[in-house]
Amino acid sequence: MPGYIRLNSQQRCQNVGEASSQNLLSNEATFAPNQMLEAATDALSNWQHVQNLDEFFTNIYEYHQRHGFYCLLLADLLELFQFVFVVAFAIILTTCVDYRILFDGRIADMTRASLWDVIDCSGDGAACSLSNPWMIVTIIFASVFWLHRLVRFFYRCTVFLDIRNFYYTVLKVEDSMLRNMTWYDVQDRLCDKNAPYKLCIQKSHLTSMDIYQRILRRKNYMVAMFNKGLLPVRLKLPLIGDVCFMTLGFKFNLELLFFWGPWAPWENYWQLKADYKRRDGRQKLRDHLSRVILWFGLVNLLLAPLVFIWQILYCLFTYVEMLKREPSILGTRKWSMYGRYFFRHFNELDHELDNRLCYAYKPASLYMQMFYSSTAEIIAKNVAFVASALFSVFFILSIYDEDVLRVHNVLQLLTISGCIVAACNMFIQVSINSHSILMQ
Numbered sequence: 001m002p003g004y005i006r007l008n009s010q011q012r013c014q015n016v017g018e019a020s021s022q023n024l025l026s027n028e029a030t031f032a033p034n035q036m037l038e039a040a041t042d043a044l045s046n047w048q049h050v051q052n053l054d055e056f057f058t059n060i061y062e063y064h065q066r067h068g069f070y071c072l073l074l075a076d077l078l079e080l081f082q083f084v085f086v087v088a089f090a091i092i093l094t095t096c097v098d099y100r101i102l103f104d105g106r107i108a109d110m111t112r113a114s115l116w117d118v119i120d121c122s123g124d125g126a127a128c129s130l131s132n133p134w135m136i137v138t139i140i141f142a143s144v145f146w147l148h149r150l151v152r153f154f155y156r157c158t159v160f161l162d163i164r165n166f167y168y169t170v171l172k173v174e175d176s177m178l179r180n181m182t183w184y185d186v187q188d189r190l191c192d193k194n195a196p197y198k199l200c201i202q203k204s205h206l207t208s209m210d211i212y213q214r215i216l217r218r219k220n221y222m223v224a225m226f227n228k229g230l231l232p233v234r235l236k237l238p239l240i241g242d243v244c245f246m247t248l249g250f251k252f253n254l255e256l257l258f259f260w261g262p263w264a265p266w267e268n269y270w271q272l273k274a275d276y277k278r279r280d281g282r283q284k285l286r287d288h289l290s291r292v293i294l295w296f297g298l299v300n301l302l303l304a305p306l307v308f309i310w311q312i313l314y315c316l317f318t319y320v321e322m323l324k325r326e327p328s329i330l331g332t333r334k335w336s337m338y339g340r341y342f343f344r345h346f347n348e349l350d351h352e353l354d355n356r357l358c359y360a361y362k363p364a365s366l367y368m369q370m371f372y373s374s375t376a377e378i379i380a381k382n383v384a385f386v387a388s389a390l391f392s393v394f395f396i397l398s399i400y401d402e403d404v405l406r407v408h409n410v411l412q413l414l415t416i417s418g419c420i421v422a423a424c425n426m427f428i429q430v431s432i433n434s435h436s437i438l439m440q
Contacts, residue, residue, distance in 0.1 A: 052269055058214075067175070073153075212349070383420065384425065
């Protein structure tokens with residue numbers, strides 16, 4: 001079972017020690033004369049005394065939240081293909097597309113161009129672009145990252161195959177049952193199985209709080225650091241003032257710094273390194289942490305262009321079609337990463353936090369509408385009126401005669417005016433008369 005270290009019977013006997021052996025001898029008289037002691041079956045012994053309970057319970061929780069083995073691995077596999085598609089599509093757009101023919105619509109003999117006339121990956125231009133040093137570096141970094149994700153995918157296949165067997169053999173839960181079971185149902189079964197299977201060697205009776213603290217050990221540390229103000233999430237920018245900066249990339253760097261890498265202060269999932277327990281070495285550890293953060297900053301600076309290009313491509317491929325279909329998404333709000341940590345409770349699982357924030361979304365949106373600029377609202381109303389007039393006229397004309405759309409720039413005007421109206425709606429607020437109620 002990869003990812004977890006199980007102890008066989010000989011190792012368990014060795015770990016019991018002399019004191020525990022004496023306790024066993026003193027309790028021999030408690031057995032009935034005709035009582036027989038049987039060795040654990042293979043199905044039971046496979047899950048006895050799991051050493052890394054943090055990772056084990058976390059994988060059990062993820063298995064439930066992602067609806068079973070096949071859904072989990074299918075999502076991970078499609079993420080690999082999605083990464084390959086984005087990189088390959090970006091390379092084709094930058095090296096293999098003749099934009100002169102694409103925008104003109106015709107080739108040299110004035111015949112109408114087809115898609116295959118526009119795409120040419122065998123020409124000199126494509127070969128020259130692919131030989132560009134920046135393009136080579138980008139492809140190498142993308143390949144290394146994808147191979148790392150591929151190795152991680154196969155490792156997770158083996159890990160979650162064991163978790164699937166645990167669900168089937170111990171919890172008696174199949175994948176088809178997960179959609180109709182809450183996490184609390186799975187948790188109750190998990191607590192009930194600790195007595196016969198001895199998952200946790202320290203306690204004979206497992207409680208829900210034990211499971212929560214194991215799953216959320218690291219997230220509780222992050223919440224504590226946010227509550228104490230130990231993380232530099234606020235920046236003071238000129239002409240703007242204090243700005244809260246907390247992104248997914250920054251969160252990834254913090255977790256890599258504190259929990260994942262060899263420079264992390266943790267010996268394993270639950271135990272600090274010995275150096276961090278001595279008071280006399282704190283200055284040395286602070287200097288070491290400063291050097292590690294400096295190296296993190298340099299690596300992030302070097303990778304910033306590649307990360308920026310990836311973010312631009314991912315946003316374009318994800319949100320452009322959604323923006324065309326539903327321009328109102330420009331005015332929607334979402335909880336920031338800083339807000340999720342600021343409002344998070346200790347020992348609160350991800351789905352519990354999401355449910356609580358969903359309940360708070362409507363009153364929070366109404367509360368945020370209290371803080372708006374009257375000047376910006378007046379300007380937005382007038383700009384939205386002009387853009388709506390242009391959009392309405394050309395939309396009605398295109399319904400009357402579709403040839404209107406063939407006129408140069410009409411389609412662009414419709415799209416731009418629609419986006420302007422949606423953007424102006426962000427500054428037009430609903431009147432609120434009960435500010436004191438929303439602040440309670």
